[in-house]
Amino acid sequence: MxxxxxxxxxxxxxxxxxxxxxxxxxxxxxxxxxxxxxxxxxxxxxxxxxxxxVLFYGTETAMDMLTRAIAEAPASASPMDAVGAALESFGAFFQEDPERVRRRDAVVSSSTELRERELVKLDALTSAMVGALRERGTPAPTAGLAAEAGIAAFKVAYAHWIAAEPDTTDSAAERKLPGLVRTALTDMQKLLADRAAG
Amino acid sequence: MxxxxxxxxxxxxxxxxxxxxxxxxxxxxxxxxxxxxxxxxxxxxxxxxxxxxVLFYGTETAMDMLTRAIAEAPASASPMDAVGAALESFGAFFQEDPERVRRRDAVVSSSTELRERELVKLDALTSAMVGALRERGTPAPTAGLAAEAGIAAFKVAYAHWIAAEPDTTDSAAERKLPGLVRTALTDMQKLLADRAAG
DNA sequence: ACGGTGATGACAGTTCCTGACATCACGGAG
DNA sequence: CTCCGTGATGTCAGGAACTGTCATCACCGT
Missing domain, CATH: 1.10.10.60 (Homeodomain-like)
Structure with a gap:
């Protein structure tokens, strides 16, 4: 060579x-x-x-994808709408090559240092989304909350997705990442609503 | 010496x-x-x-604090209630020595490697809360969502708290961390509710 | 053919971190 | 009171991650 x-x-x-x-x-x-x-x-x-x-090559691409999706969301969309849409398309992107994602996830999960780095990347994605939201006029506190909530839901959805799909060609909606992101967001809303007031 | x-x-x-x-x-x-x-x-x-x-000395103590708070929450409390209560008391603990917290935060914020480690610690706290919730019968998916949502809200509240308080003796409710955690949770719920159905 | 440019190699050096073994202070057994 | 076990510390050697510096090589335009 x-x-x-x-x-x-x-x-x-x-x-x-x-x-x-x-x-x-x-x-x-x-x-x-x-x-x-x-x-x-x-x-x-x-x-x-x-x-x-070396295992986190495409992070900048991912940041671009998210910020663009948020910027291109219709003006009528709420912050959480924009974040939700961005993360769903992000999930769709992951699904394009599930085999590679799985391989990579197995490696990352096996090492504390690598999980450490992955969390930083997720934090960078959060910041990128905050920036994109502020760009469209969302006030800072709202942008922070929306982005953090979105990433939190995505984490859960992603964990589900990885844990479930063996490598079957099963295409039930529950096994598709964008759908999992959506349900995670609504479930999270329900959980938060389920609190004792004040 | x-x-x-x-x-x-x-x-x-x-x-x-x-x-x-x-x-x-x-x-x-x-x-x-x-x-x-x-x-x-x-x-x-x-x-x-x-x-x-060396900068993340008391993490085990923090984990104990959170898991105990969740375990001791009344049986009638919803998962999100338990998480919220735990994080509020966690915030109260932070406030006991704001000066030290500030000092430490300034150092951690100044280094990527240290922020990296902090994120891992927060992730560990999330896992601990998931465990404590499961202990009281909360199903796994719900526990994951509740813990992640709680930590997300806490992050935002903590950032507010650090950014605001100069070192004044001002004790307005908005400057107290437990209160900020609480409002972050309700604001997050509102944001999530503010989505187009679908 | 020639020189500039960018990527690569070669090498020395610092720092983080670990293993192996010696050494020291303390506290109990006799 | 002395001796000895135990745990914490010191000392030394070394691997591996990174960085700075300079030489070398392939390509590209002139």
């Missing part, structure tokens, strides 16, 4: 995912990853700031 | 907080912390698994 093979970043990401899955995150060394991709350790760190970051 | 001075752990935590605040997290070395506490680097790592963990 020569020095100037194309798509170095992609090769590194692939090699890392494979090695993490195979022998675990902690027992995989950056040198191993780099050599598996035909590169050197130093080059790995030119493409990824971190040993973990 | 001799080898057998008491409370090594506390001294390390104090020294770390002071140094992080003074010169930043990344530019502080573990050796510096250890020497400031009259100990060695190796001993630091016997007391804390991490350079970051």
């Amino acid at each position: 020569g020095r100037w093979e194309p798509n170095a970043r992609g090769r590194l990401a692939e090699a890392a995912l494979a090695l993490y899955a195979e022998q675990g995150f902690e027992r995989t060394t950056v040198i191993e990853i780099a050599e598996a991709a035909g590169l050197t350790e130093r080059t790995f760190f030119r493409h990824f700031t971190d040993k973990r970051e | 001799g080898r057998w001075e008491p409370n090594a752990r506390g001294r390390l935590a104090e020294a770390a907080l002071a140094l992080y605040a003074e010169q930043g997290f990344e530019r502080t070395t573990v050796i510096e912390i250890a020497e400031a506490a009259g100990l060695t680097e190796r001993t630091f790592f016997r007391h804390f698994t991490d350079k970051r963990e």
Whole structure:
């Protein structure tokens, strides 16, 4: 594998995912990853700031997706409508390649450090949504609450989705991520309504 | 400062907080912390698994507090009632020493790595609350939603509280953390109710 | 053919963190 | 009072994650 093979970043990401899955995150060394991709350790760190970051490649894309979805929501949509729509389309995007998502999730779930990083990414998505909401005139406190509530519901929906689907071709609505996001939001609303006043 | 001075752990935590605040997290070395506490680097790592963990000392106590509050909630309380009560008392605990909380928050906020760790701790608190809810018979999906929604509201309330209070003796209800938690929860409910059906 | 540009390699160095073993203070058994 | 076990600490060696610096290489336009 020569020095100037194309798509170095992609090769590194692939090699890392494979090695993490195979022998675990902690027992995989950056040198191993780099050599598996035909590169050197130093080059790995030119493409990824971190040993973990290599698994969180598309986060910027995800942020764009969410902010755009919120910006493009009709002016009549409430903040929670906009957030809900954005997260549903986000869920739909996940479903496009469930196999890859599963593979990646298995690796991330197996390591505390990786779950740590995933939470930061979710927090970044929250901030991005807050920004997009403020852009369309939502006041700051409302934007914060809407974004946090939305991400919270998404977490639950995603956990359900991952835990359920084995790899069957079953396409019941309950197994589709956008639908799970929607029901999580309504269930959350019901739970919050179910409180003793004052 | 001799080898057998008491409370090594506390001294390390104090020294770390002071140094992080003074010169930043990344530019502080573990050796510096250890020497400031009259100990060695190796001993630091016997007391804390991490350079970051030293700032998240009381997390187990916090988990106990939350799980106990949920367990002790009256049987008639809804899941969201129990979570809300637990988080309000949690907020009250924070308020006991606002100065220290502020100091610590300034340090944590200044470093990505530390915010990362804080998010993990919040996630651990979420899991603890889920466990406590399940203990009292709440079904798993409901428990997950209630805990996530509660933590989401708490995050927003906490951010408000930190951003507002300068150090004034002002004790308006809006500046008290338990009250902010409560209003965050009701505001979140309103936002979620404000959605197009579907 | 030639020089500029960007990606990569090579290497040294710092810091985080761990394992293994020695050492010290204390508290109880005799 | 002495001796010895126990737990906390010190010392040392070392792996692995990252960073800075400079040389080297492939490509691209002139």
